[in-house]
Amino acid sequence: MYGYHGKTLKVDLTQRKIYEETFDEEFAKKYIGGVGFGFRWLYDTLPAKTDPLSPENKLIFATGPLCSISFLGSTGISVATKSPLTGLIADSDMRGRMGGVLKGTGYDALILEGKSSEPVYLQVTEHAVDIIEAKELWGKDIKETQEKILSKINDGEAVVASIGIAGENLVKYAAIASDLRNFAGRGGTGAVMGSKNLKAIVIRGKLKTPVADAERIKTLIKEVNYLIKTDGSCDTLSKYGTWNTTGPANFKGILPTKNFQKTTFEYIDKIDGDAMHNSIWVGKRTCPGCAIGCRHMVKVEKPYSVSPDLEGPQYESVAALGPLLFNGNPVVIAKANELCNLYGMDTISTGVIISFVMECIDRGVLTEDDLGFNLKWGEGEEILKAIETIAHREGIGDILAEGVKLASKKIGKGSENWAMHVKGSEVPMHDPRGKKGMGLAYATALKGADHESSMHDEAFEKENALPDLGLKEPMSRKQFDGKPFLVKTLQDYWGIMSDALPICKFPMIPPRPLTPARLVKLLNLVTGWNFTIEEFLQVGERTFNLGRLFDAREGISRSDDTLPRRFAEVLSEGGSAGENLDSDSLKTMLDEYYRLRGWDNEGRPYPETLKRLGLEVD
16 A cells, blocks of 8 residues: 555553554545544444543554655644543544654554553554553653653654653643644543553654655645745744734634633733744744744743743643633743643643633632632732642642533532533633634534634635635624534544644645645545545545544433533624624524434434445444
C-alpha cells in the first residue's frame, strides 16, 4: 500500500506483551486512518459500559496516509479512547511530529491496553519496542519528564509524549503533551494514560513510507504554499495566530465572559491580538511542513516567570483563562496556560470549572471556607491557586477534577443550572447564541461540546464558501435555516476527515486555499487511489455514524443532544444582542439534522443507513 505500512503495534501493559497486527487496503479505504481507525477498533474491542479508567480501556494513537509527507501539520496524530470525563467515545488531534515519527518506526498505529503494576514509559523504534521502568519520572511535570528522557537516549529527533501530575492524579480532563507544545487536550486522554501507569511514550524512527506520486505531490504542495503566502487569506493567522479571533469574537458578541453570563468583555483592549502581541509575544513556531506559522511563543519575567519553551496560549486558552474568568491580565493568562501545560490539563475544561466555582461563590452556594481560599472574578493569584488545587486534587480540587457535570451534582443547590457542559464535556469558547450552527454542533458532537467538530458559522456568511460540498448560498451566523445541512456536512468533512488524514483544519477554512478538491487530490496522489469528493465525504459519514453507535451503546439518545439552559437566555448586550438558542429552536434543527443523517427520532441510525454506509455492527 502507498501511504501505509499496514501494521499496528499493540502493547498489553498488564502482561508486558508486545505484538503486531496487520490491516489491508480495503480497511484503509473504508476508514482512511486517524480517528477512523480509532473509532473502528474501539467499537469492535471495547464492551459497553467499560470503565474508562480500567485496564480494559484502550488508548489508540493512529496516523493517516498524509503522515507520510510533511505538509500543513500532516505529521500530527489522532488519539482515541473512551473518555473518563463523558463516558463516551473521544478523540483528540495532536499536531506536531508524533504521527510522522511513528510512521518512521514502520507502524501506522499504536494501541495501548492493560495497566502496568508500576510506572513505566514505552520506547518504540524501528528496531525494537521496550517497556522501561519510570518510577523516577512519576510526579514530574511534562518538561522535567521530557528533559530526563532525552538526556538518557541522547537523540534530539525523538518524540516524547507524556502526562503531567494531572494525568497521574486522574484529573478527568487531563491531557497528553508531545514535544512540550502539542496536546491531545480534550476528553481526558491524559487520565486514561495515567490510569495505565504509563508516564510517557518515546518514539524514534526514520523509515520512509512509500507514496504513489512524489513529484505531483511536491507540485501540489508548492501550489498551496504559494497561495498561503500570497493570497492574503492566512495573513492575520500568521501574524497573530489564533489571537486573531479574540477581538472579532468580542465585537460579534460571542466571546464567553463570566461563565457565559455575557458575551463581551470590558477589558478586551488588554487581551486582543495586538495587546497580546505587544505585551508577551516573543516569536512563533510552525508545525512540520506548514507555511502559516500560527504557533506563538510567549515570555514573561515579572510578576510570574513564563518560559517560551512551552506552547503559548491560543485563542481557546486566552478566552477560557481570561474573559470567562473576568481576567484581563495577559501575564496571568500566560502563567495559567503554562501551569495547565506543565501539569497536563485541558485549558477549556479548566477555565469552565473555575468560572463555575466563581459563580457558585457569587450566588452563595460555595464560600471561602469550602475552598480554603477566596476565588473572585479576575483575581490572578486565586486563579493560579485553583489550577494547582485541581491538578493535585487537594481539598475541593478533588471534586473539581471530576469535571463540571459531576462537580455540580455533588455541590447541588441549583448549581447544575450554570454548569456549562454538553454530555459532560465543558463548552468551548464560542457562545452559540450568536452562531446557531455551532450550537447544533455542540449538541450533536460525539464527544460532547466540541468546537472542532464542525466549521464555524462565520465562514459561510459569503457566497460560494465551499461549493464542492454544496455550500454555495450565504448564511448569517444568527439564522437557523440551513444549519442542519451545514453542520452534518462539515462534521463529516472538517470534523472527521481532517483528523483521519490528518491535516490541519485552519487552511481548510474558506477562502483559504486547501479546498476539498485539492485535499482529495492530495489523498489520491499519496495513496494511488481514485477517490471522488463524494466517496471521501462518505468515509467521514461512516466514521461519524460509527461513533454515534458507540455512544448509543453507552446510553446516549435524543435527550442528551441538548445545550446548557443558559443558552436559552436572551443576550442583552453586544453584537449578538437579542439572540438566544432555546429548546424549541434546537428541536426544530435536530429534527432536520436527524432526517439528513438517516437517524430515527431518538438519534439512532436506521438499518438502511448502516447498510448504505457498509457498517458492520452487532
